Amino acid sequence: MRTYCVVILIAAGLSGAANAQRLPATSRTVFKCEAAGKVVYSDEPCPAAKRLEIEPTRGLTTTGKEGKGADVRHEIHREQLAEAVRPITGMNATQYEVARKRVYLAPEVRRECARLDASMASSEARERAANGRELAEVQSDLLRQRNRFKELKC
Template sequence: MHLRGLHHFAALTALLLVTSHANAQSLPPPTKTVFRCEEGGKIVYSDAPCLGARKIDVEPTRGVSKLSGKERIGSTVQHELRREQIAEAVRPLSGMNPQQFDTFGRRQSLSSAAQRECLRLDEQVMAAERDEHGAKGPVLADIQARLFGLRKRFRELGC
């Protein structure tokens, strides 16, 4: 097997490893997006979108350090770190950073129509979020309603 064939084999192996693990999980993958919502005058944080939500990107902790300075990380975090290492290893072939590679792997279980819709929604949500930042008054309410619908569909599809 020549070098180019070896690279393709390594990329395929890594992709199969990532997608097989994603398919084997019984729970949906955790989200790193949290929405800040106001409900009945109270602030609520949720992974589900709401009307007028403010998107907050969070990065969960990756283990704890004891007073002894010894770091302890769980198997889930170890697996996540391995996936990131695989993504970096195949980056020259895939052109994707670890986050993009994770999204790609997670979406492999979706139908091709759902994958296409997720890509379309990626662009539409980003555009609506940009529009929301500069809007005021009734225009803001319209944009927030549209953004809520887009985020809701994004979540329904499992994008």
């Protein structure tokens, strides 16, 4: 019953966004890569990348007046909705947003995304502790996982 309620609440959160202009989803994950001695930031994973979570700006303030686009207003609305239904879903705003984005994925894809969430977190912890040859192996495995994560649109 709880899962059913969560799906209904997520769908309700989507209905307001359905009328908004459709733009490609922005990624909050940026990878810091070194290529030929230069640092490059990209939304594409690369070997030995450092994953950075960024927080995009949420409106422009000019002369004391704050201007927010429709996308920011929708994001704030979804965050407020997530907080309102938190006692029912048990999810914070970040977890709610992940569930909202994955609701239309096939069940087997959602399961693989969840497995990759845990696997990448574990691999990132191993990467921080590894060195030498083990580090290269962990980074290679992490790159494969990140590419699969992006391919599945998790």
